[in-house]
Amino acid sequence: MTDRAQLKIWRGLDRAAGCWETHEVPFEPGQSVLDGLRWIRAHRDPSLAIRFSCINANACKECMIELDGKTVYACTARLEPREMTLAPLSNKALVRDLVTEIAPPAERFS
Amino acid sequence: MHAETDVLVIGAGGAGMYAAIEAARGGSRVLLIDRSLIGRGGATVMAQMTVAVALGAETPDHWSHHYADTLGAGRGLCAEPLARLLCEEGPACIDEMDEWGVGWARKDGRIVQAQAPGHDRPRCVYVDFLNTGPAVSKTLRTVVNRAQGIRKAGDLAVVDLLRVDGAVVGAAAWHVATGAPVTIAAKTTVLATGGLTRLYRRNSASANMGGDGYALALRAGAPLLDMEFVQFFPIGHLAPRLIGMDPIMWDPFRYKLGGRLLNGQKEEFTSRYGSDESGKYVLARDVATYAIIKEVEAGRGSPHGGAYLSFEHCPPAALREAFGPVIDRLAANHIDLTRMPVEVAPIAHYHMGGIAADARMATEVPGLYAAGEAVGGANGANRLSGNAITEALVFGRRAGRSAAERAGGMKTQPFRPAAARAALDLIAAPARGGGPNTAEMVETLRATMADDVGPLRDAARLTHALERIAELSRALGDRPSGEGTAFDLRRLEWFDLRNMLLVARVVAATALAREESRGAHQREDFPATAPDWRVNQVVRWRDGQLALARSAAAPREMAAQ
Numbered sequence: 001m002t003d004r005a006q007l008k009i010w011r012g013l014d015r016a017a018g019c020w021e022t023h024e025v026p027f028e029p030g031q032s033v034l035d036g037l038r039w040i041r042a043h044r045d046p047s048l049a050i051r052f053s054c055i056n057a058n059a060c061k062e063c064m065i066e067l068d069g070k071t072v073y074a075c076t077a078r079l080e081p082r083e084m085t086l087a088p089l090s091n092k093a094l095v096r097d098l099v100t101e102i103a104p105p106a107e108r109f110s
Numbered sequence: 111m112h113a114e115t116d117v118l119v120i121g122a123g124g125a126g127m128y129a130a131i132e133a134a135r136g137g138s139r140v141l142l143i144d145r146s147l148i149g150r151g152g153a154t155v156m157a158q159m160t161v162a163v164a165l166g167a168e169t170p171d172h173w174s175h176h177y178a179d180t181l182g183a184g185r186g187l188c189a190e191p192l193a194r195l196l197c198e199e200g201p202a203c204i205d206e207m208d209e210w211g212v213g214w215a216r217k218d219g220r221i222v223q224a225q226a227p228g229h230d231r232p233r234c235v236y237v238d239f240l241n242t243g244p245a246v247s248k249t250l251r252t253v254v255n256r257a258q259g260i261r262k263a264g265d266l267a268v269v270d271l272l273r274v275d276g277a278v279v280g281a282a283a284w285h286v287a288t289g290a291p292v293t294i295a296a297k298t299t300v301l302a303t304g305g306l307t308r309l310y311r312r313n314s315a316s317a318n319m320g321g322d323g324y325a326l327a328l329r330a331g332a333p334l335l336d337m338e339f340v341q342f343f344p345i346g347h348l349a350p351r352l353i354g355m356d357p358i359m360w361d362p363f364r365y366k367l368g369g370r371l372l373n374g375q376k377e378e379f380t381s382r383y384g385s386d387e388s389g390k391y392v393l394a395r396d397v398a399t400y401a402i403i404k405e406v407e408a409g410r411g412s413p414h415g416g417a418y419l420s421f422e423h424c425p426p427a428a429l430r431e432a433f434g435p436v437i438d439r440l441a442a443n444h445i446d447l448t449r450m451p452v453e454v455a456p457i458a459h460y461h462m463g464g465i466a467a468d469a470r471m472a473t474e475v476p477g478l479y480a481a482g483e484a485v486g487g488a489n490g491a492n493r494l495s496g497n498a499i500t501e502a503l504v505f506g507r508r509a510g511r512s513a514a515e516r517a518g519g520m521k522t523q524p525f526r527p528a529a530a531r532a533a534l535d536l537i538a539a540p541a542r543g544g545g546p547n548t549a550e551m552v553e554t555l556r557a558t559m560a561d562d563v564g565p566l567r568d569a570a571r572l573t574h575a576l577e578r579i580a581e582l583s584r585a586l587g588d589r590p591s592g593e594g595t596a597f598d599l600r601r602l603e604w605f606d607l608r609n610m611l612l613v614a615r616v617v618a619a620t621a622l623a624r625e626e627s628r629g630a631h632q633r634e635d636f637p638a639t640a641p642d643w644r645v646n647q648v649v650r651w652r653d654g655q656l657a658l659a660r661s662a663a664a665p666r667e668m669a670a671q
Contacts, residue, residue, distance in 0.1 A: 013596060030351030030443060041549040041599070049597040053151040053316045057356045059244060060150040060316065076354045095287055096597040106255070107148040109111070109263035109285055109292065 002026045003081040007036055009048070010087040011097050027079040032056060033086065034063055034074035037098070049097035050074065064089055065098045074098075111285065111292045112525070115141035115261070116517040117510070118280060118296035120268055121323065123152025124243075124499060125482025126302030127250035128203070128506030129513070133300075134259040136514030141294060142260055145267040145286065146318045149251035152304050153315045153460075153483060154502055157243030158356045160224055160234035162496025163200040168223035168232040173197040175230055180497060183228050184462075184490020185629040186644045187336065191469040192488035196497060196504050203503035204235060212249040213237050226365075226495045227394065234496045240359060240436065246499060266292060268322065269605055270533040271299060271330040274526055277476035278330055282533030286602055289595045291537040295525040297517035298477050300509045301327060301465060305483040306340070309614050310458035311553075311560040314343055314358045320606050321613035323484040327465045328612065328651040332473040335486035335646055336463035337613075338620035339630045341493055342565045344398035345371070346457025349414040352443050357457055359436070360419055366432045371398070372418040372451065373410040379417075396492065396630065399456040399565045406455075416455030421447040456565055460498055462489045462630060463617075466648065471509035477516070481509035487646070491629025536590060536605075545591035548603035555582055555610060563618050568635040572622040579618065583611045616656060620647045623658055 004024050012018025023044055025036040037050045053060035056075050063074040066087040074086075092100035101108070117133040119126045122144035130142040144151060164171040177197040181188050208214055208221070214235045215222045223232040237245040254260055265287040272280045272293070280296040303323030307313035324334055345364065347357040363369060373379045383401040402417045412418050421429060426448050430437055437447075445452060464486030471479045482502040489497060562575035586607050592600030624647065626640035627633050645660040 028351060030353070032351075032353045035351075038549075042547070042553050043550070046547045046549040046600050046603065047592070047598070049599055051597075053146045053318055054156055055317050056353045057156055058354045059155045059356070060146070062147055062150055078353070096595075099597045101287065103147050103264050107262045107264050108287070109113075109143075109266055 002028060003079075005036055005079045005081055006083040007033075007040065008083055008085045009098065011048070013094075013096050015094055022083070025079070031079050032075050033067060033072070033077040033079055033084065036079050037074060049095070049099045051099045062102070064102060066090060111290050112295070113141060113292065114295045114522070114525070115139050116297050117141070117513045118294055118299045119143070119302055119510070120281065120299065120326075121152060121302035121304060121482075121484070122148045122262070122264070123302065123304055123482065124154030124246055124250060124502035125484070125506035125509070126300070127254050128503050129300045129302055129481050129510035130260050131250070131253050131257055132507045132510030133514040134257045136511055136518065138259065138514040138517050140260045141263065141296065142254065143263045143266040143268070143283070145265070145322070146316070147264040148262045149247050149254070151316045151318045153319060154243050154499065155247040156315055156356055157246070157499055158240045158359060159242060159362065160226055160236040160496045161204065161242060161499040162226065162229065162234050162494065163204045163500055164197060164233060165201050165204060165221060165223060165235065167221040171231060171233060173200065176200070176233060179229050180489065180494050183492050183494035185492055185639070187490035187628070187646060189335070189487030189646075192467070192485065193490075195469050195508065196488050196501050199504045199508070200500045203500070203507055207246065207249060207503065210249050210253050212245050228494045229496070240356070243499070267602060267605055268326060269537055271326050271478065272529040272533070273330060274523075274529050276331070278478040279523070279526075279529060282530045282537065284537045284601070284605060286597055289598060291534050293525070293527070293530045293534070297520045297522070298479060298513040300471075300479045300481055300513050301484050302481040302506060302509070303484050305461035305464070306613055306617070307458045307461070309556060309559045309610055309617070310564075311556040312346060312357070312455070313458040314346060314356065315459075320610045322606075322609045323480070324464065324616070325609035325612045327473065327478065327480065328616070328649070330475055330478060331651070332475045332478055333466045334463065334616060334649045335466040336490070337486070337616045337649055338624050338647065339462035339491050340458060340617065341395070341460040341462060341630045342399050342456040343459035344395050344402060344456050345419055345454040346459070347452065348412070348416040348455040349453040350443065350445065352445065354439055354442070358459065360452070360454060363421070363432055364419065367421055367424050367428060370420045370423065372420055373405045374412045374418070375410060376418065379405050379410070396632065400632065402455060403566055412453040414453050414455075416453045418451035419454045420451035422449065422451065458560075460493055462486070462491065462493055469508075470512040471505055472512055479509040479513045481505045491631060537594070539590045539594065541593040542589060542591045545587070546585050548591060548600050548607060551582055551585065551607055552603060552610070555579070555607070555614060559614055559617070563614070563621060565630070566632050566634055567621055568633060569622060572618050575618045576615065576622070579611055579615050582607070586611065616649050619656055620649060620658065623647060
């Protein structure tokens, strides 16, 4: 059983000069938003930036994004057969696309 | 950008963080870096299970008993000095973690030790059955944060180690967050980059464990050991899609409740492979892996190509007691164990092979040390359950101490940019449009490794894998794709693939050369364990070519099998 989700994703290196891009992704019920983002990277556009490490264990806490305006972990938010709006965290410095600077200052290279 | 330090630690999992702590205690300035975020990636944070250590808190124990079990599981191939170090120094590290407040589970004031397969007595400590690794990570991160002299930097992907006169003098890295090239001058360097599970389609560790450290060591002139031995965990979660949980989570519950392993026709099948469990959890990992794969090949697999794991015979109250809040997390995934089985299949879990190091964690290359899963040899052909975190802690501590000792006796040398020229040339390569889809290439490589270099091997499949890896290497080319701007995953994946393809080639080549079956390496065309093959394979990188050699395995007193 395959459903389809429309992922409307914010893309850009600069908040003032970003754009929205929509990709349709196939999924089986139970799959995560991160599964959908990884599908886009492997099948449509490898330049899409998303930060993740543990993939689905909710252990690394690296994949925080905003889904429809709410902060979620992409690895535990589920894909749904509708348009889902994905944006970088609005309260963190933007790095690229869905990636923000979430490390404490003392753990960044400077 | 440029940084200088006494000790550079690459990889901020359990081994890397312990190495940093110990090196700082030894008086060194430390730079702890990770390609991901500090203390979040790697394998330690994912380890939900137990930690093997001869504390003797449950029943009298001595490190020599743990050592005997480790050598037995290793099927005659363990590097004895490393296995001994792991077992002998395990208790001190576990005690220190206890002082640091990790919170080992206690009963009546003493630390609880559970029995695990392959151990002769209850030896495995834990925090709680699904939280051991995260607690270990968090504790070490807290200690790292309050230690004097440890500088931390995430988002640094090391491209190559730097060498002057044969010694490692630091590293060249790509700062993922900005795209900037970085050079690091270090008196000594510790590789704590973990294993290579990312090379496989389904695995139980973080996405950033693609064998980077093996490739870095190899290119810097250090040999690798036992690279054909990849441990598969037999009952990794397969279906339905389960999120928010580690895919190897079923093991402790199976252990507690005796979950039944069934084929696609809902029949018990392990007895066909010489091991009747009768509802008990006694099946060795390699036997369970073999049985599941063979059942699938015979057309009797579960719908997604594995086996069923069923707890349907367990009373709901027993399930609730054993699983606790996990039952609710399963319910959120629409899994009701009282009414349905789940599907499980072997999943890449751990790498026994790795960088050859002595009992000080020194490699053959001056200035270069290794720690944790990145080190090869301690676990021989098959790792005993519970040894991975112990190894991370003990080897991390020892590597940090050795690296600090050497650094303490060295004068600061002026940085020689020439040593970094080739790596910087790659890192700063101009934008290259088009090119292969790196994310797709990673998936292709993972499929190849899973299908052709998995738990059951033969010459035809291994040869096919080597051809496929060579094709992918040609497609990758020798100049990075992507732009090299901030968080350009195409460029990061290009560097990843450069390492992953080299390491995949090493695994397939050593697996093809070892014409016998032993531990985690099972050749269907050479099913017997051959006494002549009680040797370790050593791989070196010479003039762009892999050179394989054999060296006699250390164990004397333990018979193979």
